[in-house]
Amino acid sequence: MRQTTTLLSVDTPGQGLFDITRRVADWVDAQNMAEGLLTLFCRHTSASLLIQENASPEVQVDLLAYFDRIAPEDAHAYTHDDEGPDDMPAHLRTALTGVNLAIPILDRRMALGTWQSLYLFEHRRRPHRRSIALHLIGT
Template identity: 45%
Template sequence: MWIQVEINLAPRQRGYHLITEEIYRAAPQLSEIKIGLAHLLLQHTSAGLTLNENADPSVREDFERFFNRLVPENEPYYTHTYEGDDDMPAHLKSSLLGCELTLPITDGEFNLGTWQGVYLCEARNRASGRTLILTIQGE
């Protein structure tokens, strides 16, 4: 069985946001899958997806600080600056983090580790909503 769902995520402030539960709410069909795979594609070039710690919020704060040091704004060598100081750094962060995940499904849920959750990694200061495509293959 194949299922595909477009998930429209509300605009969020810059940072690292857990979206696992939001995905479950937007895709109730997931609960019908006994065994399978879920592929998540974020259709944007200035945000990313990652799988990481879902319990301690300080992890998300540390992600923000680390990536801001790794990819600073206002570098004189950036030429792609049409959409603001955070634009080119957002593209770089998106490429470093990636915009897709593939997750196993077991008994209607992502088969994640105890402390794992799906993050939307928002790299723009004033981003619009984001679109996520969830493609499920399973039985």
């Protein structure tokens, strides 16, 4: 059994879902492990990680609209606004979606379904550089 880690840096231009599947898959491939478990951890409280459909762009549109409804930017709704009106809604969205993923590695590849991809879900409006820790353990 062996293990390896790295940090993946992702620059986001603002709110949205950013597909990181290819970058993660390339790193996994370079580790030359036939089977194991990949863990991803987003090191932020205002961005999250999702496994989501990759075929229909409408899925992303609907997800963004849904989170706008359940965690709206409303200056009167929240006490915490240290970094602006999108600050607390970003924390709520992260709490609802999560910051970590665990994905089995089978036959040297992530065992994602046909229509699944990995996304960094940026909840803030302004650009950010996000850091995702990757940990792979296996053989």
